[in-house]
């Protein structure tokens with residue numbers, strides 16, 4: 001009789017993996033432990049690529065940048081309480097940078113947590129995540145797993161992308177139900193990130209303002225790179241002739257040697273532009289809030305998917321709320337031929353300043369002082385990676401960030417991944433690993449010696465998965481500089497690191513190839529060989545300890561009180 005046929009069963013683990021696969025999640029970045037170890041095993045068994053890290057922050061940063069690169073949520077998997085909190089740093093950073101990401105975390109037993117009975121790794125994770133994320137959800141019943149995952153993925157990717165937390169208690173993962181019923185709880189998202197079209201009158205308002213400009217300027221942000229509307233961005237820039245400045249992660253959206261790039265005349269461009277069009281860039285601290293260094297009479301046009309972004313810092317005269325591709329389509333459709341142009345006097349003024357600045361920079365790059373300076377090492381890196389334009393550049397540090405950003409030109413969209421909106425340290429190895437995993441292309445991670453420390457242990461992960469990542473450390477033996485002294489006693493100063501550190505030996509412990517370079521020629525030789533090998537490598541570049549400045553280009557952000565030591 002039918003009653004004797006055993007019902008096929010499923011459980012929370014299987015439903016999570018099935019729901020992720022149904023929605024095209026093909027990679028999970030994580031660190032295993034109670035209660036999610038079997039979840040990682042099962043995901044791997046079912047064909048999801050699982051990349052295991054040594055620290056959850058780094059796994060989270062990897063998921064976040066995978067989301068940015070793929071325009072699809074990156075998924076991180078963490079254990080309860082401490083693992084969850086470690087991952088939350090990355091989830092908050094993803095939210096701040098508008099990267100689509102979902103952190104799935106196991107959690108302890110609800111009835112014990114809620115009565116604070118002291119469970120293993122007890123924490124109310126849902127409440128803890130709330131202030132740092134775009135949204136936080138919890139699945140409390142096994143039959144809600146499909147709905148929870150669908151909701152988390154859609155929230156992360158739609159509108160302004162961001163970080164979403166999904167809490168799955170251990171009991172839900174272990175809960176069992178009939179497979180047929182379970183399958184019916186799963187669904188595939190339809191149009192997870194719908195197009196958002198601007199209103200025609202908003203488009204016309206922007207066109208009129210741009211048409212009236214004498215000194216128009218476009219600022220390209222990483223939102224424009226994220227939108228993957230590369231050809232349309234280029235078409236808009238080239239058909240109007242408007243000069244543009246790329247924010248750091250928008251470098252390469254148009255090649256940095258594009259004749260309309262005003263990157264090398266940035267301060268003049270900001271100071272004089274009368275109509276500024278922001279495309280996927282926020283007027284935050286990275287742009288002096290539209291105040292410091294700007295023409296006080298400048299009028300702003302802004303394309304952004306988030307209406308709340310408008311007027312956050314300066315009045316926006318022509319807000320264009322919508323996704324960048326749809327807005328650029330509408331602009332192209334409604335602009336009359338020749339209506340928007342960039343007067344040649346303005347283009348020539350910027351061109352002349354660019355030429356001056358490029359000549360100045362060339363002189364500084366030609367100098368080859370000993371001991372090695374940032375410029376010398378980074379010029380060597382630049383020349384090697386220019387021959388491999390498919391290389392991803394990951395970059396963090398203070399001086400290592402500022403100088404590399406200026407020295408290393410980008411020619412391909414979304415190939416520069418850096419400290420981003422927070423100017424955060426610790427993204428380095430996570431971003432590098434995800435870039436290599438997602439693309440298969442080589443990655444060069446340019447790291448300050450201090451910045452490297454935040455995620456350095458992941459070179460084991462790089463070696464374990466045999467990823468084509470070359471980590472290049474600008475080793476000046478310090479946070480900012482390596483020559484700071486403590487006037488009071490023999491203890492190292494707060495900014496001091498070990499100047500004699502041999503980072504190259506670290507990677508050898510895991511079977512990677514280590515190099516030590518004290519001259520630009522040695523950097524060139526090491527990087528050339530490392531990239532040719534296609535395997536994990538680390539180049540410790542020994543930089544003058546007195547090279548660099550405190551806080552790099554943003555020392556003005558240090559509050560000034562009474563001088564310490566006086």
Ligand code: ADP
Pocket residue numbers: 096097098160161220221222223224226227247248249250279280281282283284286303304305306309322323324325420421
């Ligand atoms: P940057 O740091 O390079 O200036 P930001 O991260 O400050 O860039 O700004 C990116 C902006 O792009 C965010 O305000 C975000 O809402 C917006 N954005 C992201 N994706 C899209 C998209 N597809 N269409 C329109 N705007 C987008």
Ligand code: MG
Pocket residue numbers: 448449450474475476477478479480481482
């Ligand atoms: Mg340093």
